[in-house]
Amino acid sequence: METHLTRQAGPAPADTPSLGRGPAPAWWLAALAVALLGLALLCGTDPGQAGGAQGGELLLPPGGRVLLGPWPQEWERALLRLDCAPGQDCFELQAVAGPGGPEATAQGRGQARYDLRRPAGQAWRVEVVNPGPQTAVARQWRAVNFLAVNSRPPRLALLLGPSAPGAGQGGQALAGGVALAGGVALALVLWWRQGRRRGSWMFWGAALPPLAALALALGLWGLDLRLALAWETLALLGLPGLALALVRRPLWATLLGLGAVWGLLLATLLGVGLPPEWFGPPLVQQLHYTYMCGLAALAQALLTWGLYRQRPAWLRPGQHPVIASLLWVAAPCLLFYLANGYTVFGGDATYNGLLALRLLGGHGLYYDQAWVAAHGGWGLVEVGERFLPTFPMGPGFLGLPTALIQRLLGGGPEHLLAAWNQKVTASWVAAAAAVVMFQLVNRLGRRAGWAALLTLGFALGSSQLGICASTLWQHGPTVLFITLGLYCLLRGLAEDDPRWLGLAGLPLGFLPVLRTQAVLFHLAGLAVVAWHRPRALPGFILFTLPGLAAFLAVNLGLYGSIFGGYAYQAHGANFPTSLWEGLAGLLLSPNRGLLVFSPFMLLALWATARLALREPRLAWPLVLAMAGFLAAHAKFDGWYAGWCNGARYTAELVPVLLALLAWRYREAAGRGLRWALGGLVGLAMLINLPLHLFVPQVFQWNIFPDIDQRVLERVWDWRDWQPLHFRHHLALGQGRVVPAFALARNQRLTPLPDPDLHYRVGVELGPEPVEALKVVNLALGPGAYRFSLRGGAAPGSQAQAELTLDVINQEGRRQRVDLPPGGAWELSLDFRVGRAGWVDLGLAFSGQGHLELATAQVTRQGD
Numbered sequence: 077m078e079t080h081l082t083r084q085a086g087p088a089p090a091d092t093p094s095l096g097r098g099p100a101p102a103w104w105l106a107a108l109a110v111a112l113l114g115l116a117l118l119c120g121t122d123p124g125q126a127g128g129a130q131g132g133e134l135l136l137p138p139g140g141r142v143l144l145g146p147w148p149q150e151w152e153r154a155l156l157r158l159d160c161a162p163g164q165d166c167f168e169l170q171a172v173a174g175p176g177g178p179e180a181t182a183q184g185r186g187q188a189r190y191d192l193r194r195p196a197g198q199a200w201r202v203e204v205v206n207p208g209p210q211t212a213v214a215r216q217w218r219a220v221n222f223l224a225v226n227s228r229p230p231r232l233a234l235l236l237g238p239s240a241p242g243a244g245q246g247g248q249a250l251a252g253g254v255a256l257a258g259g260v261a262l263a264l265v266l267w268w269r270q271g272r273r274r275g276s277w278m279f280w281g282a283a284l285p286p287l288a289a290l291a292l293a294l295g296l297w298g299l300d301l302r303l304a305l306a307w308e309t310l311a312l313l314g315l316p317g318l319a320l321a322l323v324r325r326p327l328w329a330t331l332l333g334l335g336a337v338w339g340l341l342l343a344t345l346l347g348v349g350l351p352p353e354w355f356g357p358p359l360v361q362q363l364h365y366t367y368m369c370g371l372a373a374l375a376q377a378l379l380t381w382g383l384y385r386q387r388p389a390w391l392r393p394g395q396h397p398v399i400a401s402l403l404w405v406a407a408p409c410l411l412f413y414l415a416n417g418y419t420v421f422g423g424d425a426t427y428n429g430l431l432a433l434r435l436l437g438g439h440g441l442y443y444d445q446a447w448v449a450a451h452g453g454w455g456l457v458e459v460g461e462r463f464l465p466t467f468p469m470g471p472g473f474l475g476l477p478t479a480l481i482q483r484l485l486g487g488g489p490e491h492l493l494a495a496w497n498q499k500v501t502a503s504w505v506a507a508a509a510a511v512v513m514f515q516l517v518n519r520l521g522r523r524a525g526w527a528a529l530l531t532l533g534f535a536l537g538s539s540q541l542g543i544c545a546s547t548l549w550q551h552g553p554t555v556l557f558i559t560l561g562l563y564c565l566l567r568g569l570a571e572d573d574p575r576w577l578g579l580a581g582l583p584l585g586f587l588p589v590l591r592t593q594a595v596l597f598h599l600a601g602l603a604v605v606a607w608h609r610p611r612a613l614p615g616f617i618l619f620t621l622p623g624l625a626a627f628l629a630v631n632l633g634l635y636g637s638i639f640g641g642y643a644y645q646a647h648g649a650n651f652p653t654s655l656w657e658g659l660a661g662l663l664l665s666p667n668r669g670l671l672v673f674s675p676f677m678l679l680a681l682w683a684t685a686r687l688a689l690r691e692p693r694l695a696w697p698l699v700l701a702m703a704g705f706l707a708a709h710a711k712f713d714g715w716y717a718g719w720c721n722g723a724r725y726t727a728e729l730v731p732v733l734l735a736l737l738a739w740r741y742r743e744a745a746g747r748g749l750r751w752a753l754g755g756l757v758g759l760a761m762l763i764n765l766p767l768h769l770f771v772p773q774v775f776q777w778n779i780f781p782d783i784d785q786r787v788l789e790r791v792w793d794w795r796d797w798q799p800l801h802f803r804h805h806l807a808l809g810q811g812r813v814v815p816a817f818a819l820a821r822n823q824r825l826t827p828l829p830d831p832d833l834h835y836r837v838g839v840e841l842g843p844e845p846v847e848a849l850k851v852v853n854l855a856l857g858p859g860a861y862r863f864s865l866r867g868g869a870a871p872g873s874q875a876q877a878e879l880t881l882d883v884i885n886q887e888g889r890r891q892r893v894d895l896p897p898g899g900a901w902e903l904s905l906d907f908r909v910g911r912a913g914w915v916d917l918g919l920a921f922s923g924q925g926h927l928e929l930a931t932a933q934v935t936r937q938g939d
Contacts, residue, residue, distance in 0.1 A: 115286055115313070119293050119305040129219035134158070136169065136206035136213075144217060147200040151221050156190040156202065158214040168208040174198045188214075285313045369415040376407050393514075393524045401514045404528075409510045409535050413503035413545035418771045419495050420547040420720070427455060427465040428548040429498035431472030432479035433490060441469070441634065457641050464634055466641040470589035470626070471553040475501040498548040506545040509556040509731070510535040516563045516735060520570060520742035527738075529753055534734055537760030538674045539727035542767030543720060550591040551727040557583040557590060558597055559731040565601055566739055569608060569694065577605050578615025585623025589630055592642050593708055594728060600701035607693045651711040657788075658710025662726055665791045667798050668716055670726040673763055676756035679749070680733035683740040695736060702729050716791050718783045721767035721774045721798055763799050770802035777801050828928065836930040841875055841923045849919035849932050856909045860937040863917060864904040866930050871898040873925025880918040883909055895927075906937070 129147045136142055147154070156171055169188060174195035194200055202219070206212050293303040380403050384391050393400040419429075434440065442462040456463040465472075475497045482493055513534045518527035534540060544552030560583035568576030584601045587594035598620070605616045631640035639646045663670050671677055688695040709715055709725040717724040741749065767774075777783075777798055783790040790796070825837040825848065839846050849865070869875055875895040882888045887907065895901055909915065917934075921927060 115289055115293070115305060119289070119303050129154075131217050134204060134214040134217060135211070136204065137211050138206060138209050140206050142204045144202045144204060144219070145200070147202060147219060148221070149199055151200070152194050154192050154194075154200075154219045154221060156192055156217065156219045158188040158190075158204070158217050160188065160214060168206070169212055169214070170205045170207060172203045172205060174201050192219075289313055369411045373408070373411045376411070393518050393527065394522065397515060397518060401511045401518075405514045405531060405535070406507050406511045409507040410503055412536070413506055413541075414499065416768055416771055417499070418546075419499040419502070420549075420771060420774065424455060424467040425498060425547045425549050426494065427467070428469065428472035428550075429475060429494035429501075430490070431465075431469055432475035432497060433482075433493055435476070436479055436483050457635075457644065459635060464641060466644070468550055468589060468591055468640060468642070469630065470586065470591075471548050471550055474505060474553055475548060477501075478504075502548045502552050503545050505548075505552045505556050506535075506540050509540065509544070509552070509559050512556070512559045512563050513731060513734065516559065516566065517738040519563070519567055520738050526741070526750070529750065529757060530734055530738060533674070533676050533753070533757035533760060534730065537676065537757050537764055538730045539723050540730070541764045542673075542722045542771070543724050543727050545768070546721070546771050549724075551724065554587060554591040554594050554728050555731055557586055558594065558728060559735075561587075561597070561601055562731060562735040565604060566735060568612070569604075570742070574609055574612035574615065577609050577612035578619055580605070581616035581619035582622065585620035586626065587623070589623060589627040591728070592639060593705055596701040596704045597698075597728070597732070600697040603697035604694060607697070645712075650713055651708075652713055653711050653715050655707065655710055658712070658715040659706065661716060661788075661791050662706065662710055662723070666794050667791050667796075668723055668725075670723040670729065673722045673767075674730065674760045675763075676753055676760055677730070677733055679753055679756065680737040683737040684733060687736055687740045694739070698732055698736065702732055705729065716783060716787050719774065719778050721771065721777075722764065766799045766802045773802055825929075836928070839921060839927050839929065841873070841921060841925055841927065845878070845920040845922040847918070847920045848929055849917060851915075851917040851932075854915045854917070854934070856915050856934075858909055860906065860908050862904055862906050862935045862937055863933070864902055864935065865919065865932045866900070866902045868900045868928045869895055869898055870926040873897055873923065873927065875921055875923035875925060875927055877903055878920045878922070879903070879905055880916075880920075881905060881907055882916040883907065895923075897925075 129144070131144060134142050144156075158169065171190040171192060173192040192202065204214075204217075289303075289305065293305075296303050380391070383403070389395045390399045391403060393404075419425075431441070442459075442464060443456060444462055448456060448463055453463060455466050457466045478497050478500045479493070482496065510531055514527055514531040517530045518524060521527065539551065540555070543549065544555055561580050564576045564580035564583070568574065568578075568580065580601050581598075584598040587598050602613075602616060602620075606613050631638055635641060635643065637643040661668050664672065666672055671681075684695060684699060688699055705728060706726065709717075715725065777796070778790075825839050825846070828836045828838050837848070839848065863879075863881070873895070874897060877893045877895055879891045879893070880889075881891075887910075889905075889907070891905060893903060895903075903919075919932075
């Protein structure tokens with residue numbers, strides 16, 4: 077008789093280790109506790125001393141000296157930064173590190189920087205000297221330990237000098253290290269002897285971060301350096317192990333890993349956490365955005381694959397549409413929108429980025445006379461004795477979550493925080509609109525492929541990419557709320573559910589406070605509800621009341637006009653453009669046409685026309701709203717929407733046209749239509765991708781020839797088509813000439829006609845210097861370069877050019893050159909970039925007479 081052993085299903089025996097049960101988590105926690113205790117004894121300290129030297133305003137008369145202090149005497153090398161006061165030149169100042177020490181000259185623009193070393197055997201005695209003939213003013217100064225890795229909250233780590241005191245020095249630190257090593261070794265031996273092999277990769281995942289930090293600290297100690305870890309870092313090192321010890325299923329470990337990745341990404345993008353300097357120069361403006369988004373995209377892909385292996389239903393839109401859209405749409409779109417790392421600045425966007433910061437800082441909505449005197453008043457309108465933004469301020473309130481996180485975790489200069497706020501807020505708003513569009517199309521057709529194709533065109537082949545995700549203009553939030561309103565409206569019609577029809581009034585009701593002209597889409601929604609389901613009309617109106625109250629409170633309460641800051645535009649004199657000229661430019665022109673930048677909109681127009689014949693009660697209110705919205709912008713004197721990439725004033729039409737296309741083909745779409753849509757979507761993505769990657773260069777395209785003065789020439793010029801214009805910047809990396817950097821746009825430079833579309837201007841010199849060129853944050857790889865500017869001077873002119881070059885953190889130079897009194901001339905300057913970095917160039921002219929300037933260039937000379 078044979079005996080067979082049969083494995084029985086059911087819970088494991090009590091002595092079998094399992095993740096989250098039994099004694100295994102206890103050993104995990106014990107090992108972690110020992111590791112963290114040892115790190116706290118060895119490295120724990122307050123690393124705030126890395127930035128412990130700072131002070132206020134410095135006023136230095138000619139020949140004056142100012143003593144800075146106190147300075148931590150443990151430092152051996154330091155970086156001193158002076159913030160120049162507005163209108164002041166503090167770059168002539170010199171810094172002396174000790175009695176009789178060498179004088180350090182300044183580097184940088186906007187902020188003078190000095191690399192100082194403490195004289196051997198002496199204490200720090202830092203003085204700032206003004207050798208020039210004029211009084212110099214610096215707003216503030218701050219010194220940072222040269223070896224500091226990061227001193228901003230949350231302070232991850234600091235590498236301090238060899239003699240830095242702290243809680244972990246001497247015998248106490250040695251005892252902590254011995255206890256750490258012994259405790260971890262004992263935990264590992266007991267783990268192995270008790271058969272805790274199952275799930276050991278999770279144990280190592282928990283123990284590896286503190287062990288790696290320990291190894292790094294001991295290695296640096298051998299080099300006579302000390303690693304000081306902030307308490308935030310100790311908590312961060314212990315968090316993964318604690319989480320893994322408490323979870324009961326690997327699924328939660330995956331979710332926690334996803335949360336940790338996104339937390340690190342968010343912290344970096346908000347200017348806290350990992351310092352941006354670690355990531356090198358910018359691809360476009362801030363390369364650390366691109367690197368972090370790339371790493372997060374890789375982690376996102378791996379974690380999505382892990383989720384698919386464990387919960388495949390979560391990734392199927394038919395079963396879990398919300399989770400699937402977050403994984404397939406929200407995360408990729410957010411990462412892609414953030415990846416270029418740049419935001420557009422302008423009066424109609426800057427104040428949206430500042431609004432949340434000023435509210436949290438207790439400054440309110442108004443700007444006073446002092447603020448305007450210091451920062452300028454473009455984009456502001458005077459209301460009484462104070463100022464308010466000219467453009468609708470509703471989008472600025474969407475920046476409150478980002479600003480709140482910044483305020484809790486970090487801090488910094490207001491202009492940097494405003495830039496981060498604009499970029500991050502615009503990106504998540506655009507990504508949210510893509511999610512809603514995916515939900516809308518998928519809800520109508522229940523066809524994931526059709527929904528993915530339309531969403532792809534919406535997110536990456538339209539103004540969502542080059543406009544809405546670039547900065548916090550009014551367009552992105554307006555598109556989001558229009559898409560939300562259409563989702564509620566069309567879902568209510570498709571399911572014959574009056575609750576959704578009423579709820580549509582909530583997002584549509586906020587449209588006027590976001591963009592005044594968008595009230596037409598609210599009226600269209602009202603007409604659709606009244607025409608289809610009159611009994612749902614009271615609910616629609618009720619849900620409209622919050623948005624209406626916000627609109628009246630802002631426009632009437634603050635501005636005293638129903639049009640708000642737009643009141644100055646609400647008269648016929650601002651609408652002189654021929655209707656056909658504006659319509660042709662907004663729809664068909666190569667540099668502003670909706671159908672050129674998003675060719676798949678042709679199919680949407682075709683579907684809308686067919687829908688208007690078959691279901692007029694749905695289509696006609698929305699068609700009339702789009703027609704009125706388009707006509708208002710076509711008649712506007714600034715219909716071309718300067719200082720932007722692509723089709724900006726038609727951004728709000730895209731979700732409406734796509735929603736009508738999805739409604740027309742909600743049941744099924746023919747193979748021919750899918751192929752046509754796929755091809756046009758792919759073409760639209762290729763057209764819009766350069767607009768996203770080269771956002772900073774939008775200013776060059778708009779400046780000269782100046783689009784405000786030569787509208788039709790610039791808008792209809794195929795030779796300088798925006799998607800191809802940026803090839804000049806790619807050519808720089810291949811050693812070819814970059815034909816034309818933007819000359820500074822000011823009233824003293826007069827645009828001159830040039831058949832080759834180079835930047836050609838004339839300038840009348842006077843007592844005050846004229847800034848002719850300002851190139852900021854040009855990304856160059858290692859190598860030798862030549863900057864050149866060609867021009868000519870009228871007979872009898874006496875002119876001098878002053879060129880400022882700053883290879884950030886590498887080289888700073890100034891050069892003055894006397895120009896010949898007549899005829900053509902060429903100004904050139906050779907420089908090297910030792911490692912990839914930012915380059916700033918500035919050029920000013922002074923003297924008397926008339927100059928003509930043409931074609932500023934940067935040419936790569938070699939490696």
